[in-house]
Amino acid sequence: MTDAPSTYAVVVPSVGRPTLQWLLDTLSAQDVDADHPGPLEVVVVDDRPGDVEPLTVTVPGTVAWTVRTVRGHGRGPAAARNRGWRAARRSGAEWIAFLDDDVELPAGWARRLAEDLADCGPEVGATQGRIDVPLPGHRRPTDWERNTASLEHADWATADMAYRVAALEAVSGFDERFPRAYREDADLALRVRRAGWRLVRGRRRITHPVRPADDLVSVRVQAGNADDALMRRLHGPRWRQEAAAPPGAFPRHVATVAALGTAGAGAAFAAAALGHRPARRAGLAAAGLGAGAWGWLTGRFVLVRTVPGPRPGDPEFLSELSRMVRTSAAIPVAAVRHKVRGWWRHRRTGPWPVPVRAVLFDRDGTLVHDVPYNGDPDAVALVPGAREAVEAVRAAGLRVGVVSNQSGIGRGLLTRAQVDAVNARVSELLGPFDTWQVCPHAPEEDCACRKPRPGMVLAAAAELGVDPSACVLIGDIGADVEAAQAAGARSVLVPTPVTRPEEVAAAPSVAGTLAEAVAAVLAPGHAAEDRPEARPAPVATAGSRG
DSSP, X not given: OOSOOOOEEEEEEESOOTHHHHHHHHHHTOOOOSSSOOOSOEEEEEOOOSSOOOOOOOOOTTSSOOEEEXXXXXXXXXXXXXXXXXXHGXXXXXXXXXXXXXXXXXXXXXXXXXXXXXXXXTTEEEEEEEEEOOOOSSSOOOHHHHHHHGGGXXXXXTTEEEEEHHHHHHHTSSOTTOOSSSSHXXXXXXXXXXXXXXXXXXXXXXXXXXXXXXXXXXXXXXXXXXXXXXXXXXXXXXXXXXXXXXXXXXXXXXXXXXXXXXXXXXXXXXHHTTTOHHHHHHHHHXXXXXXXXXXXXHHHXXXXXXXXXXXXXXXXXXXXXXXXXXXXXXXXXXXXXXXHHHHHHTTTOOOSSOOOOEEEEOSBTTTBOOOTTOOOGGGOXXXXXXXXXXXXXXXXXXXXXXXXXXXXXXXXXXXHHHHHHHHHHHHHHHOOOSEEEEEOOOGGGOOSSSTTSSHHHHHHHHHHTOOGGGEEEEESSHHHXXXXXXXXXXXXXXXXXXXXXXXXXXXXXXXXXXXXXXXXXXXXXXXXXXXXXXXXXXXXXXXXXO
């Protein structure tokens, strides 16, 4: 190669599957050199919900890159990938290589990725890897195995998809309203193409083994019909053609549910007819017709799913047949229910990203200088630019609020009246806020409101009448960022001397000053600049940290 190779970081959303370590092992084993470099870093996004112990991952000490973990808080792969790539871009990577935590990287993957990136001209926004799904050779695959194998022909699957950072920034990343690993990749690809980028297929390959699944997995995945409703809302009735998505079986599911409804309505009508024989006969006829249509459609569905699978005599045949009979009766109802719910939920959904409607500020260290456990209004001193920042938010027509940990109340160091007096002084200096949210609990009380938990952000959004996704939280420590992430809000970190280096590294957006943070919020599509020279060196010192 004559030009310097493209740089990339790897982002892996994970729900803690044991396969994550195997992925990292196969990544560590890659053969790299100066012309075919490895990643600058690997960011694992721990997307398990709730308060969990941090994921434990290991990599050999001989590799040149490091693995770090950030929290995703169980909000789904779209939100997790956004958290990951926004944290990873500060490594200076030109590309983000997204991998799933249950894939394996064959020897030579990193070299071929480097070659794929080198082949991408400046107009290319993404390059897709090729997926191999190993299936049993001694028998025909089961329904679930065939479902997984469809990834081999999927367009833009993020099991192995590298996006240019500039392309991700241009469209604000993944649409976090997709809560499952379904359609969020197709939606991103469509928006990136509409933004003027090309998407290409590379030559690298990965292996995606079939994950173990229980008997009802095919019923649960029908929740994706709600995401199909979101796709139609966002991209119009021809979204399937644009996304090269197969037509699916939903029209047949509607017919099956309609037949079942006819059978039930006919039976109910016949039962209510009492002694009116003609009406009773009509009801029974309708019930019989509906039941017959339902039986024929369901039987056909069972055959369509069973015939390509294990044959009679295979050890798996009877269990597979039992699964197909049970789930084929349940799938149409589940599919229609999820689609209707999706239509209703997204009936007013607009383009991504959601416009900002409210800005929430941390108090101590963000709006005012942090005086540990301050109960004296006379000790309140605004940070430079605080008044101008808050006024700029109000002038933009956005709601403003404060979310503040005040553990001094729970620790017995302050009274609520003292905290309220300090808050009143802040409002006197900065003008009235639309909502004040204060957590009075000590950390050991294990409350739901104390940051980094999302309670105060959710309460503020509810009081303001906005969705959490339309809120931005500006704060000075990692707890502010994590509370926003857990609530589904956005965040900007403005480091101070008490901000820990790892908090800066994990933050999706960082600004040098409060004014820069507000300017970023008021400029849609533009993230806060990450300019280390524009912010204080983050050296941890003593401070209340709420």
